[in-house]
Amino acid sequence: MPQLRKAFESIGLGHKEIGVLEVLLQGGLMYAAAVAKGAKLNRTTTYGILKELSGKGLVSSxxxxxxxxxxxxxxxxxxxxxxxRGKELLDMxxxxxxxxxxLQLMRSKGSVLPKVQFFEGAEGMQQAYEDTLEGNREKKIRDITGxxxxxxxxxxKFVTYYLEKRARLGIECTDVVPETELSKKSKDDDKKYLRETRFIPSKFNFDGEISIYDNKVGIFSYAxxxxxxxxxxxxxxxxMMKQLFDYLATTAKA
Structure with a gap:
């Protein structure tokens, strides 16, 4: 698929990275040895490329x-x-x-996808956030956020991008957060971002987020x-998580 290869080149991927990614796009869930064989690379090189692609949010394990x-x-x-990556890539x-x-047709011919995906690094986490928006059928996210x-x-910049895109897609959010000065300031933007913020005591503060949407639960660590x-x-x-969240939201302060 020359157009797809050109798109990957435009975002800075090397030819070996593209080869590995094309194998995974067509094969679905694969062992590293099978990826190496499909990409015609040795295992050591393949492991290194898989690690690089994981860091860029393009591969999960x-x-x-x-x-x-x-x-x-x-x-x-x-x-x-x-x-x-910017407006210059919109055509691509x-x-x-x-x-x-x-791509979906090719992938459907491979192995059944796992129910758990792991994302590493800042790029990987940002890609996980994209999943909460793309194809969100319910147009609703239940969040517990530090x-x-x-x-x-x-x-x-990514936080602003994410919030603006979420609002642009018409996805509503109920967000349960520890009551701090920053969270009270954030509540001022609720209407702008189609959000309802509710507070729990500040002593329950934490460095992460749980997002519940459709039939998925996303857990994010901000370490x-x-x-x-x-x-x-x-x-x-x-x-189950939606039921627990809805109970928590009713006890939280508006």
Whole structure:
């Protein structure tokens, strides 16, 4: 797919990285050895490239029976990934978006995707955040957020980008947060961002976030040296978390 390869080149990927990513896009969930064979690389090189792609938010991993398996980000998230790189890539984003049905078809022929995905580093975590927006069928997010850590530990340009995109997509958010000076200031923007902020006591402050949406639960760690995220896709778990959240929201202060 020359257009897809050109798109990856435009965001700075090398030919070996592109080769590995193309193998994963077509193969779905794969062992490193299978990726190496498909990309025609040795295992040592492949492991290094998988680590690089994980850091860029393009690959995630899951452990099954003690062995790591790898997969690319979902094809439908590729347009959002490119969008963050600026307006000059919008034309390329459109081309990639047109390829999504073909990529999904190829991927559906591979292994069944796991229900848990891990995202490492700042780029990986940002890609996990994109998942809360792209294809959000309910147009609703239930959030439990450590606002102080958002302000102190996250890239504020990305935070603004995310909030504006969420509002632009018409996705409403109920956010339960520890009551601090920063969270009270953040509440002033509730109307702008289609958000309802509710407060719990400040003694319950924390450095992370839980996002509940559709049939997924996203868990985000804002640890400065090792930001990471986990997305769990399971209807029963998501329903349980929604019930717990709704109870918490009713006890929180408006």
């Amino acid at each position: 899951t452990k099954q029976q003690g062995v790591l398996r790898y997969q690319s980000i979902a094809p439908e998230l590729l347009p959002g990934y490119i969008e963050r 984003k459109t081309e990639v978006a047109e390829m999504v049905p073909q 606002i102080d850590a958002v302000v102190n530990n996250l890239d504020q 400065p040296k090792a930001p990471a995220a986990i997305i769990i896709e399971d209807k029963t778990i998501a329903h």
